[in-house]
Amino acid sequence: RTSDGIDYLNLFPAADVTRANLFVFRDHRDPWVKALREQPKETLIDTLPGLVKAFGDFEVMDKVESWLTDITVAENCVKDGVVLIGDAYQTSCPAAGTGV
Structure with missing residues (x-):
């Protein structure tokens, strides 16, 4: 739930x-x-x-x-030549088991 x-x-x-x-x-x-x-x-x-x-x-x-653990959300991130890696542009520290 x-x-x-x-x-x-x-x-x-x-x-x-x-x-x-x-x-x-x-x-x-x-x-x-x-x-x-x-x-x-x-x-x-x-x-x-x-x-x-x-x-x-x-x-x-x-x-x-x-x-x-703070969760970060990327905004206005569509840029030529830029790639964001993470859970749908939203990721926490990799130590938490999610994200990069």
Whole structure:
């Protein structure tokens, strides 16, 4: 659902645990972000009700780390000899998993 503000959840093995990267489109002052920091498991289960069914029960091993990524939108960018690479002229830092 786009209404939950979640772009995607990336789960991957790291040593003997599974690491999770969650990408959301929410303001850092949103109460949901505070809830995720304070009660990550409960907040994830409430927001993604199929998570436990799909991946099984889980334990959050460490505090939630977060940072802001600005999304940039290019305007008036049709110029001879210029090529923009990104998601339809809209891209964030490649570290976020989108864009270049």
